[in-house]
Amino acid sequence: xxxxxxxxxxxxxxxxxxxxxxxxxxxxxxxxxxxxxxxxxxxxxxxxxxxxxxxxxxxxxxxxxxxxxxxxxxxxxxxxxxxxxxxxxxxxxxxxxxxxxxxxxxxxxxxxxxxxxxxxxxxxxxxxxxxxxxxxxxxxxxxxxxxxxxxxxxxxxxxxxxxxxxxxxxxxxxxxxxxxxxxxxxxxxxxxxxxxxxxxxxxxxxxxxxxxxxxxxx
Numbered sequence: 001x002x003x004x005x006x007x008x009x010x011x012x013x014x015x016x017x018x019x020x021x022x023x024x025x026x027x028x029x030x031x032x033x034x035x036x037x038x039x040x041x042x043x044x045x046x047x048x049x050x051x052x053x054x055x056x057x058x059x060x061x062x063x064x065x066x067x068x069x070x071x072x073x074x075x076x077x078x079x080x081x082x083x084x085x086x087x088x089x090x091x092x093x094x095x096x097x098x099x100x101x102x103x104x105x106x107x108x109x110x111x112x113x114x115x116x117x118x119x120x121x122x123x124x125x126x127x128x129x130x131x132x133x134x135x136x137x138x139x140x141x142x143x144x145x146x147x148x149x150x151x152x153x154x155x156x157x158x159x160x161x162x163x164x165x166x167x168x169x170x171x172x173x174x175x176x177x178x179x180x181x182x183x184x185x186x187x188x189x190x191x192x193x194x195x196x197x198x199x200x201x202x203x204x205x206x207x208x209x210x211x212x213x214x215x216x217x218x
Contacts, residue, residue, distance in 0.1 A: 002026040003189065004067045004105075006052060006096050007074025008045065009036040012111055012156075015182035016071065017045035030063065030074075052092035060099035069107035069189055070100045072136075085125070085132040093136035101145045107195070108146040109188055111181070112137050114154055114173070114200055137198065147195035149188050153181045154202035166204030167211040174202030187212040 003020055005013050008029015020027040021044025028046040031037065037047035048063050052074060064070055072093050093110065100108050116133035140148050154174045161179025184201055187208055188194050193216035206214070 001068040001189070002028065002066060003069050003071060004028045004030065004048075004064050005045075005071045005073055006030045006092065007072070007111075008040055008047065009033070010073050010075065011158075012178050012181050012185075013071075013073040014039065014043055014045075015178055016073070016185050018043040019182055019186050021045060028063070028067075030060075052095060053087050055095065057095060057098045057102055060095060061102040064099050064103035064105050067103070067105050069109065070096060070105050071109045071111070071185060071189075072096050073111040085128045089129060089132040090136045090139075094139050097140050097143060097146060101143065106145065106147045107189070107192070108140065108148045109185060110137060110140055110148065110150045111185070112150050112152045112198075114152045116152060141198070147192065149194045149196070150198040151181070151184060151188065152198065152200045154200070156181065162203065163208050164203065164205050165208050165211050166202050166206065167199055167208075167215055169197070169199065171200040171202045171204075174204075176202045180208065183208055184212070191216050193217060 007013050008031045017027040017029055028048050029040045030048045030050050032051045034049045040047040074092050113133045115130050116137055118131055118134040118138050120130040137150050154176045157175050157177050159177045161177045165180055191212050
């Protein structure tokens, strides 16, 4: 498969790219900073330099053309202000969905956030973030041309992955290693029957492959 990943230098994206490359898939990571290119090459991914805050739909569609799936894993980052929550966490996600439709890429995975809700109340930066992610998720879910799956991890950690998770429409709060989030994305890519699902993911006691098969009804 050829997988195009928005936010290709993110901590989850780099892990995902490494996993995909290790099994022989083509991973292309969209990055804004060309200085990050070597980090992508080091994990076996192809760097694509493109700023999703200023790119056109056609420019992004050209990158996506011929891909088997698209993964939106971009984010403005914890140190960004409220404006970039809208331009990246919402706006870039919508742009990437527009481009996937234009390029004819149906499979579309989103790395969202637990608690994402377009109607989330509050004025703190994290409140704005949850509204932006929720608005982006709602936009993606409204598109019949996309076979979307939305993954909402719990509190992300850099602990080593265990491969043991709880994956459900609602899991409750809890931590999850980024390793396991990346591994979950690979399993979701391999399981088309998870299209149309919004899922939460935390550490648990079910092997990841079993958890994905169960949620897909297999």
